Amino acid sequence: MATAFAAAWETHKRANEKIAAMRDQLIAGLETIPHSRLNGDREKRLPGIVNFCFEGIEGESLLLHLDARGIAASSGSACTSGSLDPSHVLLALGLPHEVAHGSLRLSIGEENTPEEMDYIIRSVTEVVSYLRDMSPVWEGLERGEKPHLL
Amino acid sequence: MLYSEKVMDHFQNPRNVGKMEDADGVGEVGNAKCGDIMKMYIKVKDDIITDVKFNTFGCGSAIATSSMATEMIKGKSIDEALELSNKAVVEALDGLPANKIHCSVLAEEAVKAAIEDYRSRQQ
Numbered sequence: 001m002a003t004a005f006a007a008a009w010e011t012h013k014r015a016n017e018k019i020a021a022m023r024d025q026l027i028a029g030l031e032t033i034p035h036s037r038l039n040g041d042r043e044k045r046l047p048g049i050v051n052f053c054f055e056g057i058e059g060e061s062l063l064l065h066l067d068a069r070g071i072a073a074s075s076g077s078a079c080t081s082g083s084l085d086p087s088h089v090l091l092a093l094g095l096p097h098e099v100a101h102g103s104l105r106l107s108i109g110e111e112n113t114p115e116e117m118d119y120i121i122r123s124v125t126e127v128v129s130y131l132r133d134m135s136p137v138w139e140g141l142e143r144g145e146k147p148h149l150l
Numbered sequence: 151m152l153y154s155e156k157v158m159d160h161f162q163n164p165r166n167v168g169k170m171e172d173a174d175g176v177g178e179v180g181n182a183k184c185g186d187i188m189k190m191y192i193k194v195k196d197d198i199i200t201d202v203k204f205n206t207f208g209c210g211s212a213i214a215t216s217s218m219a220t221e222m223i224k225g226k227s228i229d230e231a232l233e234l235s236n237k238a239v240v241e242a243l244d245g246l247p248a249n250k251i252h253c254s255v256l257a258e259e260a261v262k263a264a265i266e267d268y269r270s271r272q273q
Binding site (some may be wrong): 056057058059060061064065068086097098101134135136137138139 | 161162164167169178182183185186187188189205206207208209210212213
């Protein structure tokens with residue numbers, strides 16, 4: 001019994017290392033997007049979850065565009081929750097409403113590959129830029145009408 | 151599927167996206183707390199809306215309703231554009247989920263705000 005558990009634990013640890021490496025690759029890539037923020041602690045986090053906020057855009061739009069590109073993600077945005085409030089967790093972390101509305105949550109599994117991480121980084125970068133170009137909120141931030149929060 | 155084909159079309163290929171430096175009327179409605187903000191620009195000549203552009207921060211419905219609303223007022227007279235109802239926008243999009251109807255209301259308000267701004271400049 002103990003042997004079986006030890007073997008299972010080894011497999012689990014190796015899988016987590018592989019997943020954590022892809023997670024870190026994803027974080028490093030998404031962090032290069034300006035005015036973005038990784039939510040939660042960088043080290044003390046689950047191996048397969050990444051949660052980001054991108055200033056000036058709304059989460060559901062980001063999700064729909066990523067879905068069209070074959071990337072399934074989730075968001076803590078109000079629109080995806082069916083209520084008018086964004087993620088209560090992000091709000092509890094102290095993020096203002098506007099920023100919490102622009103959140104993206106990705107979960108990685110063993111079947112994912114580093115190439116897919118690169119594809120996700122490229123896609124998110126493109127979609128965030130596209131949505132910012134059509135966002136009056138982003139325009140206001142860039143013009144200095146309101147200070148950047150991220 | 152949550153959204154109709156028309157909504158997805160207007161979301162993925164929004165019409166009249168952009169800004170206008172020399173607009174005759176600009177209307178901005180909504181607030182970031184609710185998660186939807188629409189800014190509409192109109193160009194008016196001889197009482198006809200000759201050009202319209204929009205910028206929107208919001209969900210799929212917000213972008214789709216803004217896009218559809220701009221298409222519906224382009225080329226219309228100011229008075230005709232003022233008659234645009236959110237119901238007409240929703241119908242033109244083949245319907246919206248119940249919790250997204252407020253986006254169409256915002257689109258109607260954006261049109262009215264742009265026209266009000268235009269009118270106030272005429273005084």
